[in-house]
Amino acid sequence: MSKIEQLEMDAHRAQLASDLSALIEKYRSIFDWDVPEVDEALSDRLILKALRQALDAFEADLPAGKPG
Structure with missing residues (x-):
């Protein structure tokens, strides 16, 4: 049985x-604004x-012994 x-x-x-997806689109927009002919x-x-x-x-900073 799956854990909660x-x-x-x-x-x-x-x-x-x-x-x-929204985060990726945010950074795509930044590239489009800042880089001509991106x-x-x-x-x-x-x-x-x-x-x-x-x-x-982030994963490396997780407490040891607690697998994801």
Whole structure:
């Protein structure tokens, strides 16, 4: 049987995806404003890489012994 935390995450998964999409769009807009003739594919890769690095750093700071 799933833990209550998993059930709660499942209930909010769509909202999390929507929030992440909005965050990516926010940074796409910033690139569009700040970089003339922006390479959209490159900016998307850079945004995704930065998000992964931030998530990795956040995960590394979690208390030890508590797997996700």
